[in-house]
Amino acid sequence: MGTNVTYYVDQLLQLVFDKNSSNKLDSFLQNTLPIIHEAEQQNRYSKPMPWIGIYIASASLVCILAMAVDLLHGLRNRKLWFPCNYFTLNAAYLSVVAVAIKLPMDINNSMPGGGDQAAKLGSMAFMCTVMANQMPSLGTMNNKELLANIIALVVLVITLIVNVCIQIKTGVVSSYLETLRSVHSLHLPGYIIELDIIRKTKPLSPYAYFRENRIIAIIYVAMLLVLLIIQICSALMILNSKRILESKYQAGHERALSDLELKRPGSLTTEKLKQCVGYYWVMAETGSPQFMTACSATTSASGVICALSTILHIIIMLSTINQGYASDYGWSIPVIFLTQFMGVLLGTIAPLCRCFASLSFKMSKKWIWEHMKVFKVECYWTGTLLHWKKSSIPFPFRSRKCKVALEKLKVPILSFSIGFQKTVVITCKIISLIPIFLMVFVLLCFNCWKWLKVMFKGSSTVLVNKFEQVTPDTNFNQYVLQLQVDMEPAERTLKGILKSVNRLIQKAKKQQPENLMKLLQKSSGFEGVQYFDSLPPLLSTEYPDCWSLPLLSLTTIAISLPDIREDIVDSLLRSVSEGLLYVSHVEESLNATHECVSIQKAAKMSWLEVEVHNKWLGYKFKDHVRQLNTARNILDWFRDTAKNKTEVESMEIEDSDNNLVCESACAKSMYHITTILLSYQDTNDEVSQEKLFEQLSSMISGILAACLTNLPQVIAMKCHTSSIEKREASVYAAAQLLGETTQIINKLQNRELPSLNPDEFP
Structure with missing residues (x-):
């Protein structure tokens, strides 16, 4: 628009210097000034x-x-x-x-x-x-x-x-x-x-x-x-x-x-779990x-x-x-x-x-021949429309005439839609013949090139595709999910799927939790659970049993001991941090009730406070514990503080504040743990902080070991999920978990398990 303004200005100057154009000048100004103004406004906008x-x-x-x-x-x-x-x-x-x-x-x-x-x-x-x-x-x-x-x-x-x-x-x-x-x-x-x-x-x-x-x-x-x-x-x-x-x-x-x-948890070895993950991986990939x-x-x-x-x-x-x-x-x-x-x-x-x-996933002579029949439309393309055609429409009104009219109108509309759907599918199949011909041409050229190489080299080597050298286990074929019974994927597709899950497991094996493995070696059995269950559970009336809360309480006491070297404390923190990742898998799979979920949430919030800020329920425990000399005094401080916290919060818990619920659960867990530890010390001589730290480490190791014996069952449960949209991600998580915990599962299976029924293991 700016160039048009320049044009009008040039015309205006010519009229100004023309002595015989006064009338033209007036007319020109009347016509062009609004245009110039509009153009300037447009430029500004x-x-x-x-x-x-x-x-x-x-x-x-x-x-x-x-x-x-x-x-x-x-x-x-x-x-x-x-x-x-x-x-x-x-x-x-x-x-x-x-x-x-x-x-x-x-x-x-x-x-x-x-x-x-x-x-x-x-x-x-x-x-x-x-x-x-x-x-x-x-x-x-x-x-x-x-x-x-x-x-x-x-x-x-x-x-x-x-x-x-x-x-x-x-x-x-x-x-x-x-x-x-x-x-x-x-x-x-x-x-x-x-x-x-x-x-x-x-x-x-x-x-x-x-x-x-x-x-x-x-x-x-x-x-x-x-x-x-x-x-x-x-x-x-x-x-x-x-x-x-x-x-x-x-x-x-x-x-x-x-x-x-899979219904027998004690029989799940790592080899059987790997086979289980393979079966469900094939179903998740082909049925995605x-x-x-x-x-x-x-x-x-x-x-x-x-x-x-x-x-x-x-x-x-x-x-x-x-x-x-x-x-x-x-x-x-x-x-x-x-x-x-x-x-x-x-x-x-x-x-x-x-x-x-x-094409490469399904490429076979049978598939190419079937695909060439472009006028064949499989039933799953029109199944939804046929279902709608046969089913009745829910009406928001009671008028019988309207209902009859709509039902009669529905049939021709859906019949036309079914025919249109078939036409679109046939058209798409015709269009997709273009890449089929290109793929066949490329494969023919490749095979001709290989044949010429063999001829000139004089080799009698049989041309075999590398994907066909090894036939997959026939057990996996029955887990392939296809829409059509007579159309199976190419063999190399199944091999590629199995290779991908094996590659994932092998990659995950390189991420073994080394610190956790060292901690588990500090116990030969499940002593931590025996200590924990040595007294009647004080939390059972209000809160269900939980793995992570006792671990949190024991670790909090252990890392608060001032006489323990910092590198040893850091090692314990790293080990428990790695262990809690797998404990959360166990709890989320085996303890998924509403009450257990709230306890798990409380443990996660408190662990973040302990690990990052060195605090417990808002207390900087290093500041409070540093002035205490003996292990018993430290346990007394944690017990008394937990008791006071539970008494105060029991009066405020009616407000249903999530933070108060979490703090109450953590405080009661600490009170339970310190009561057990103090009762054990009443029957023994006064122990040093080093001795208490070793005792706590052994208890933490035993509880972790007992919890992680459920990993095989958790992996088997993660392989199966009801949501078809989340199935692939769930099996992926199971394969990842299996790879990371293979050594842990093998190590814990060699331990002598307590005499329990299979239903009592979780």
């Missing part, structure tokens, strides 16, 4: 626009970083189908994406420059990439989350499509020649204009045919619409597929229980809704569409090199364009890899 452009680029960068993290996570864990752990379809990312695609959403702001038009189209390519990357994340949601997020995505994409169509109609998205003419009419200084094209003095350059922005925008609109339809069809498939996979998982779970005798979604025909089709949009965007990039920008966004347009261009290039990697990875 447009000043923040470049910073809004930076905001758009920042939102794009957030999406790019999330896609990059998912990419690195997949490569690191050798999951070439790249699960969506960070860049998922949810309200937060949809809000960020809505900011990132503001340029094609802006229907009023004129963007006449070639660079402006390319940035607007680039945002549409970026949206295609975002949708293709988020496809597998549909499998991570429950039914309510899936419905809410799909509706939000539909609203966002339809709004984008409608806005772009409006811009095509109004000319905001214009053709290449119109863009040049509009820029030329503005007389913008420094803008590179191909006047020879405007004057038609020579033919168009090769890239000029791709600069018809309206056609490109229509292509992107079609791609976005197809990707949206694919997302909706995939969501309908996921709803039904989860039910199928869940029923097969339950059958596999019962088989694992009988095969491994995200893995199932990533290997579907719709995901392969979305990867192909994403690749096509990227190719088109690269052509746009090449055609707009050295082109300027003339919109209100100013210098931020190149920043937006380059940021989203990098995002499109990076974001295409995962969808393309999913295409070829899903």
Whole structure:
């Protein structure tokens, strides 16, 4: 607008110096002054626009970083189908994406420059990439989350499509020649204009045919619409597929229980646990809704569409090199364009890899032949719609006529939807034939190359794929979960899954808790539990038994002894800190009642205070204990302080303050522990602080040993979880825990256990 103001000022000066144009000058001023004023106002309103452009680029960068993290996570864990752990379809990312695609959403702001038009189209390519990357994340949601997020995505994409169509109609998205003419009419200084094209003095350059922005925008609109339809069809498939996979998982779970005798805790050796983790790992990986979604025909089709949009965007990039920008966004347009261009290039990697990875997971002659039958639509694609068609609709009103009318209307609508769903699936299968042919061609070329190498070397070595040299244990095959009974994954897929869990366990074995192992060696049995149970439990009337609270109390007393060397105290702290991590696993798995959870919370809060601040219930125990000389005096101080604390808080506990509940539990635990220790000292001579420290260390070691004997049962429990969305993470945690505690489990299994029933071990 600033150049138009300059033009009007030039005209005004000519009229001022023209002596015969007084009437023209008055008329000119009346007509142009409002225009100049409006232009100046518009320039003032447009000043923040470049910073809004930076905001758009920042939102794009957030999406790019999330896609990059998912990419690195997949490569690191050798999951070439790249699960969506960070860049998922949810309200937060949809809000960020809505900011990132503001340029094609802006229907009023004129963007006449070639660079402006390319940035607007680039945002549409970026949206295609975002949708293709988020496809597998549909499998991570429950039914309510899936419905809410799909509706939000539909609203966002339809709004984008409608806005772009409006811009095509109004000319905001214009053709290449119109863009040049509009820029030329503005007389913008420094803008590179191909006047020879405007004057038609020579033919168009090769890239000029791709600069018809309206056609490109229509292509992107079609791609976005197809990707949206694919997302909706995939969501309908996921709803039904989860039910199928869940029923097969339950059958596999019962088989694992009988095969491994998991209901007998005493029989769980490390080898049997490793086999158990392997069984559940295979079920979790092959039955993962995200893995199932990533290997579907719709995901392969979305990867192909994403690749096509990227190719088109690269052509746009090449055609707009050295082109300027003339919109209100100013210098931020190149920043937006380059940021989203990098995002499109990076974001295409995962969808393309999913295409070829899903083929390699299922690649076999039988699978290729079955997939060639593109007109075959499996039942799980239409199961949800068929279920809706047969079920009745809950009506909020009692009118029989309305009920009959809606029921009659429901049948043709769902029948059409089922037919449309089948059409989309067949279309996706046809599109996914492209990567199949490419994969077959690559494999043929690779095999030909290997054959030529063998011929020229004169070797009689049989060409055998490295994945086929060893056949996996047939027991694992029966734990593979598939939607179709007659379609099993390739053998190398099962081998890769087993290798991944073995690799995880071996990696976790390098993280053995060495300090905890040294502490456990200080006891040969379970003396700590015997000490703890030597008197009637004082807490049983109000608080349930707990492992972590006695450990906390004993450790607090031990590290408060002033005559003990600091390095020995630090060693005990590190050992107990490592042990409490595994104690929390035991308590969370075996003691998950509401009362136990509150006690565990109290222990965690108090341990943080002890470990970090050297305090117990707000007391700096080093300051209070330092002036006490004997071990008995120290125990007396802890007992009296705990007793006073419980008496004060018993009057205030009615306020149901969580902090008071935690402090009360810790105080009563300390009172119980010190009572036991003092009663033991009453029958013996006065012990030194060193002797008391050794006694406390032995008790801590015994209690930890008794608690950690439950680790095999905890690992077996972690392998199985009822939530299909959390199953993979739960088995991962079980494998990690098994690797870290293998030595502990082996060591504790060699100890003589007390004569208890299996149900009494926890």
